[in-house]
Amino acid sequence: MFVPRKILEDKLKQILTGDIGQGDVTAQAIIPPNLMVIAIVLAKEAGTVAGIEEAVILAESLGLKGTAKVTDGSAVENKQVLMEISGDAQTLLCLERTLLNVLSRMSGIATATRTLAQKLQETGCKARIAATRKSAPGLLYFDKKAVLIGGGDPHRLHLDDMVLIKDNHITIIGSVEEAVKTAKTNTSFTKKIEVEVTDSSDALRAAKAGADIIMLDNFEPAQAKATAEILSRMGFGDVLLEISGNVTGENLLEYAEADVDIISLGFLTHSAKALDISLEIIKE
Amino acid sequence: MFVPRKILEDKLKQILTGDIGQGDVTAQAIIPPNLMVIAIVLAKEAGTVAGIEEAVILAESLGLKGTAKVTDGSAVENKQVLMEISGDAQTLLCLERTLLNVLSRMSGIATATRTLAQKLQETGCKARIAATRKSAPGLLYFDKKAVLIGGGDPHRLHLDDMVLIKDNHITIIGSVEEAVKTAKTNTSFTKKIEVEVTDSSDALRAAKAGADIIMLDNFEPAQAKATAEILSRMGFGDVLLEISGNVTGENLLEYAEADVDIISLGFLTHSAKALDISLEIIKE
């Protein structure tokens, strides 16, 4: 997901332009032009920070100086300074909310991901936390990047980077087996093929038909474990297993014991809780 | 916030285009072209629905037929059908996730807003729930519209529609009084002027200087109530009071009793919990 800084800047400036509207009437009315100020960006609670790269780019794209005090992925404490920004006061005030919105959302997502990823790591199980495409509308890139920074797997990004056969596709095609076979024939050699199944016999059929990854949809932990064992016994130990649905922060470890490879969690991005971060101006 | 449908369509299609990338390789590999299907969009939990207008526009912007079964703002039950979509299967599958992302986020925000707004209504207090500009990046319009549908006040949209003097402005200007006075002189007659204060004496100074709205930042309920009384006694009963900071679902009613006009809540939009909604294809 590396994007050259100047391209990322364009994405961010588009968000900023939308936020500003016809202009900042408050800054214009009361802030003198060309007044230089310094501001600090502060965590107001502990967490894993993400979006520092974006925040620095946003600041610099407007001609401000942005200096990161932590790197993306750092664990930060309450009251810790995340970055310093200096430059024209009107510009800085105009940017404040957009910059904080990016930073708090990405940090919130990274924090939640990190917490769960560490839980898994502590159990020593092989499973990885992954995101889904259930993001805030239009924020796929930033939401997924935050998951990555938090130690998760971004999963598929656009609809173009893997074949993922879901329930609705199967409703149309008729069977998991038929769907995977058709996909094998019609898909570029560059793509993996994943398929969603609802029971272990379909999982076995999918593996036989050549699926690279099988998504166990709404499986109980025990059912997931049994399916993993069947596949392994039948010689499909290389097929990756993804658990999706029903997993919460609470039952995560039960699933972790089921010998699956990926645990994907929609709430990481669709119901992200922002990390509390603020910006304070220090007049020079 | 009325936007002609065709303009709204352009906003939504931009989100959609970003989501799709180079194309849907799954639909192409396994779904026959020109296959007509019907799908229903279903609530998977109870709540207040918002984004139905957007979902219908998204569907129709791609040449699908979208029929709303509920209107924005309706209370819906678990398993209730929200809309029906029919048309080309490949197109519908390509749209599914974007449509659900818009609908679940807006419905999640509307549901949270409605819950709190009803709490206030039941106490008979005059205060209204309001949003802030703490939205997901770039989603100001949709997040605010969801608050409105849920019965809240969208508050300021862009930086251009009201003067709002916050802590950082005052740090630069030196005093609340000076800031409000300067704003009165330099601002168009079409704009209201709001100022954030941290104690009741500044609230009084702001009122005297001509502020239309005073934001009580991180006030305790009792402190807010006392401030409202002072202002009223001093003849500034017309000045609107807005509580901001520290308010949660739990202590909301304590603030409601403080005789303020607006209670603004950042978490409505910055930490929105999506409503669970899904799309099911029914092959024709």
Place this chain on the structure above:
Amino acid sequence: MFVPRKILEDKLKQILTGDIGQGDVTAQAIIPPNLMVIAIVLAKEAGTVAGIEEAVILAESLGLKGTAKVTDGSAVENKQVLMEISGDAQTLLCLERTLLNVLSRMSGIATATRTLAQKLQETGCKARIAATRKSAPGLLYFDKKAVLIGGGDPHRLHLDDMVLIKDNHITIIGSVEEAVKTAKTNTSFTKKIEVEVTDSSDALRAAKAGADIIMLDNFEPAQAKATAEILSRMGFGDVLLEISGNVTGENLLEYAEADVDIISLGFLTHSAKALDISLEIIKE
């Protein structure tokens, strides 16, 4: 209306790109590449200059050096040098017309506004000159900013920053009173409410219904004055009065005596007369 410089640059570069087409065939045919030249931008008549900020940004956005010799809002004489530009000759020639078009239009608007604003100031009356939304298509931002620089009030910018109930709204709703009442109920606390009326009894009803501003449409000076007196007598002295329609440079002072707050003039922007400004290259 403060917009960060880099955002303003994007607006201006979009205009420039549209102007250039496939490229400048004259510069390419006869001007050597990488030839450094200096140019001056000259007023060819006296007036109030506006658009200097834009002109400097335009020059610098193309890698030229732009140095302002006067600031926006300055009174300039015929033959006065407004700015100096230096850099690559082909680039400078390619920019010439767009830069002058921006500068002459904005200066023309500022000059007309300043002339009328000074007329009012000299009489000592409280009324301010204001713009309307009758601008050249797509030039709302630049036209309004020029009015502001000329000492006028930009009035409402977009449709989102104040409720303004006009004749067509009232035709639909049925009465001024009903319209204002409905607006009071449905509008965010952040917005003012203005309503257009055609006689003094509607003005009074509007004030009673809670309008913040009343637009007296096509009133004679005497009628405006009488209305102001009635409102004041009835305790609505705080309601702002705006005169709109029929006001010309000639009868402006008659209206000024009518004790109104704002006099809005469409011709400032819809029939703006450009200030004559030219660019002269001085070969280095």
Place this chain on the structure above:
Amino acid sequence: MFVPRKILEDKLKQILTGDIGQGDVTAQAIIPPNLMVIAIVLAKEAGTVAGIEEAVILAESLGLKGTAKVTDGSAVENKQVLMEISGDAQTLLCLERTLLNVLSRMSGIATATRTLAQKLQETGCKARIAATRKSAPGLLYFDKKAVLIGGGDPHRLHLDDMVLIKDNHITIIGSVEEAVKTAKTNTSFTKKIEVEVTDSSDALRAAKAGADIIMLDNFEPAQAKATAEILSRMGFGDVLLEISGNVTGENLLEYAEADVDIISLGFLTHSAKALDISLEIIKE
């Protein structure tokens, strides 16, 4: 300058989107959704109408029905109905000002052009009125099209469609002769070459060097006439002569007698006076 309707629609919708901002708060607050209304667009003074095509496209691009009652280029009387629009009231109100801004500016330009073009026609002289590139910023297309509708010549559109060597080019190159010769060598066979001269000897040199068109800059009528005679006598009667600078509505006919081919007038577009046009809703 024919542009397919759908491409023109995109240009117009971009202007409209900029005008609307975050949405129309007035229409939302007081106008019921899905209320059908009819409106008429009325001339409030006599003139030549232009922009009817654009107005109909604007209306239809938002799903309204737009019916032209006159065609572009028609002479209209005060109070004449120019078009009828019907459809959703909120949408129509949201469009009103943008539609009128386009229509009044284009009609104003067409009216001024027609008046002067007719003056010339009545004298029987061969000269044609032409526009310049001195338009409102970004409005090149619409301003030039209005001139064309009014019976004028749009002249060069972008910088890419003819070589036009002006004073600043000559300052750099050194002489008219050298500039034209260089241009002849380096320019595509598809382009004409025009050059600006300040006296008749340069006009002759330009013709000898192969210029297709010669612009007589700030010539007195007599001087222009003399130059035309010299060129004709020397065998350059095919070279087109354009008068530019110093021409006003008053002295136009003096120039017309000078046997020139084109009289170009910056004020047609840089200081266009809008035609007074309004929109009246008739509730259904």
Place this chain on the structure above:
Amino acid sequence: MFVPRKILEDKLKQILTGDIGQGDVTAQAIIPPNLMVIAIVLAKEAGTVAGIEEAVILAESLGLKGTAKVTDGSAVENKQVLMEISGDAQTLLCLERTLLNVLSRMSGIATATRTLAQKLQETGCKARIAATRKSAPGLLYFDKKAVLIGGGDPHRLHLDDMVLIKDNHITIIGSVEEAVKTAKTNTSFTKKIEVEVTDSSDALRAAKAGADIIMLDNFEPAQAKATAEILSRMGFGDVLLEISGNVTGENLLEYAEADVDIISLGFLTHSAKALDISLEIIKE
């Protein structure tokens, strides 16, 4: 690579808008408005047609009627009618060249791909023809789609849909082995990993390190065959082998016998020969 038709329309209209410039001066000067005509699009040589979907969308996006007479992928003869277009003559003429440019390029690419793909098929070898990212600038989507229609594999589309470690990456990392191992650790489970090697020992190391696909760069046919055998013998028969570089229409079959899976050919897209196609208007 399925893209909803309306999204594809936007891509195509952007190309069209760029082509048109300020407008079609020829159509405007000599073609009456609202004249209905019919045109046929004709192959002027035999080949495999591609871009019919795009051509129909282009026509319909401008309000013309476009009727396909063949489907994408059809073998067509010289003089065969590919589609019929009817509607407004000015619009149709304005579209002609852009439509033909899309259709001839895509058909040229499909024709070349089909010819080579059939050659391979006739030998009965398993290898597939594939495209590379060496397309005309900005035409990745259309060039790859044409390859797909011609029976080839589009290969990786953007930089986001597979890890492809090439010579320059290895120069930086130091060794094929290290590069593949690092990629395995840091890459999402949804992506395949391909690596370019220059000899068979690196191919073996890549396979051991876990590469999914190995690109044999500039291998001689015999060398490729030997490498395939080594990998198979060492138990890496599942790893896909891609031949790249040095393959021409002439030596293709020699490579086909080398037991590789994919033969990728840059010239299919970077040096595509357009299929000769023209448009003829038949006046109604």
Place this chain on the structure above:
Amino acid sequence: MFVPRKILEDKLKQILTGDIGQGDVTAQAIIPPNLMVIAIVLAKEAGTVAGIEEAVILAESLGLKGTAKVTDGSAVENKQVLMEISGDAQTLLCLERTLLNVLSRMSGIATATRTLAQKLQETGCKARIAATRKSAPGLLYFDKKAVLIGGGDPHRLHLDDMVLIKDNHITIIGSVEEAVKTAKTNTSFTKKIEVEVTDSSDALRAAKAGADIIMLDNFEPAQAKATAEILSRMGFGDVLLEISGNVTGENLLEYAEADVDIISLGFLTHSAKALDISLEIIKE
């Protein structure tokens, strides 16, 4: 066709953004951030280079340092270094393919143009090689610029810069004569008028009607020569003659002897063969 560098940068960055998709997963997975590298861009075959300006701008637009080692239009040898690029490794790798695609296509077109232009030059004939509008879709600007660099004439760019009456226009209008006459009346004085004819009598009629340029469509060399003589004899020696259709590299000189002014060749741009150019990283 001079375009200011910053405007050209925007065109190029748009192509780049389309190429990158959601990000470069390879660079991210295996290349350390902030690693400085140097790369050289090398010709892999001899030819005429074009696109160096674009390549430098592309590199610098991403914050890399790009240094040209040859200028556009230079004849280069196999293995010659064309430019050097240095900077952040991830960014450079992300840019590699887009930069090479631009450079190889433009150089391929310039090389073919140069070869044919030199052939003509050696015969001493006056005819010039010209491009047509048969380019790759959306690449009009770059394709035409490459022809210019190769020593050809770009011909008409957009549809707005010359009247060009082709077979389809004449089908509609009825006759060449009528078409040219109508065009003379309705076209701006700034435009030339060209018309396509299929025999010498229509050529003569076109000249009499006032065409500036006559395109001899699919004429045999002898027929072209005869037509040139007739026109000259009838006093239309000033009318430019363009040969179009049927001209190949082989028969070019036969046409050159026909005393025509322009020989336009579609294959230069519609079937351009890329020049082989590659980029090699040298780790610092």
